[in-house]
Amino acid sequence: MSTMRHVIGMLCAGVLAFVGVFTAYAVTLPLTSPHNVSGPASLTEPPTETPDAQDSDTTPPDPAEGLEAGLVGRWASERPTNPTAFLEFSEHGLWFASDGCNQSNGWWRIAPHGAFTTSGGAMTQIGCENDVTITAVSLARDAEVTSDLLVLTDATGESSRFTRIEDHAISLTGRWIGPGGPDDSAFVTFASDGSWQLATGCTESRGTWELGPMPFRDVPQSDSGAAVFAASAPGLLRIGSVTAKAAAGCAEADPESVGPFNEDTDYAFGFRLGGANALDSFTITPANVEDAADPAPRLIEFTRFAVAAG
Numbered sequence: 001m002s003t004m005r006h007v008i009g010m011l012c013a014g015v016l017a018f019v020g021v022f023t024a025y026a027v028t029l030p031l032t033s034p035h036n037v038s039g040p041a042s043l044t045e046p047p048t049e050t051p052d053a054q055d056s057d058t059t060p061p062d063p064a065e066g067l068e069a070g071l072v073g074r075w076a077s078e079r080p081t082n083p084t085a086f087l088e089f090s091e092h093g094l095w096f097a098s099d100g101c102n103q104s105n106g107w108w109r110i111a112p113h114g115a116f117t118t119s120g121g122a123m124t125q126i127g128c129e130n131d132v133t134i135t136a137v138s139l140a141r142d143a144e145v146t147s148d149l150l151v152l153t154d155a156t157g158e159s160s161r162f163t164r165i166e167d168h169a170i171s172l173t174g175r176w177i178g179p180g181g182p183d184d185s186a187f188v189t190f191a192s193d194g195s196w197q198l199a200t201g202c203t204e205s206r207g208t209w210e211l212g213p214m215p216f217r218d219v220p221q222s223d224s225g226a227a228v229f230a231a232s233a234p235g236l237l238r239i240g241s242v243t244a245k246a247a248a249g250c251a252e253a254d255p256e257s258v259g260p261f262n263e264d265t266d267y268a269f270g271f272r273l274g275g276a277n278a279l280d281s282f283t284i285t286p287a288n289v290e291d292a293a294d295p296a297p298r299l300i301e302f303t304r305f306a307v308a309a310g
Helices: 002-027 051-055 063-071 133-139 225-232
Strands: 073-077 086-089 094-098 103-110 116-118 140-145 149-154 159-166 174-179 185-190 195-200 203-213 235-246 265-273 279-286 300-306
Touching (some): 063 103, 063 140, 086 159, 103 133, 116 140, 225 265, 225 279
Antiparallel strands (some): 073 086, 073 159, 094 103, 103 116, 140 149, 149 159, 185 195, 195 203, 203 235, 235 265, 279 300
């Protein structure tokens, strides 16, 4: 028995000695990473990434962006009571609608899960076979959209259904014609990169622009046409930098023909409906009419001259 205990004791001592030596060796090993591989050091090969793992480091798309893009275009009631009625959502966050006899416009926003916010809805009260378009969009609190179907639901749960009739909507991008100097017209081109160029008389000017929904603000109290428009306009056109130079063949730029845009100025903005139900013009006036320089600000209208390519 004593001999067996002695053998077992010898074996245990040997095992403990081996473990001690291996541990000391492992502690002294340097931690290295594979050549040409960045990241934390690892003694094992990295596991194969699954599709979920690969996507975990990327920013997921904003659901609201998909809904916004899906809304842009022109729509008509699924069962229209007036064949000329329509509802149009632009890429600038503005909407325009006709019920067949009356027109209205406003701005719109949509949350990632379809919660819908809008302004506008004021209109004349011409009676005819009025469609639900204006009422539906102005009262909507939720929007569901697919490629060809739009469902707007109000606070009471009543829904209005629309089918797509055009993929594209009105955009400020393109070329427009409007007033320039005292005796000149101005041709202005708004590019999709946020720049604009204008030519009028002996002056060429350029700058930056941004168009979006009109923010909530105090409404100036005035009876002038410009003030009334500024108080109700759905859009805000922000003009940033402005530079001007003499046009080719002119000795110098005409200070009276620099066009309607002032540097670092906000303009109340609204698209206007023309013939054949086309949104082919827009109107602007300084957003803060009470701060505008004399003479009193006026409404300035531009008409579509050509649509920019691309």
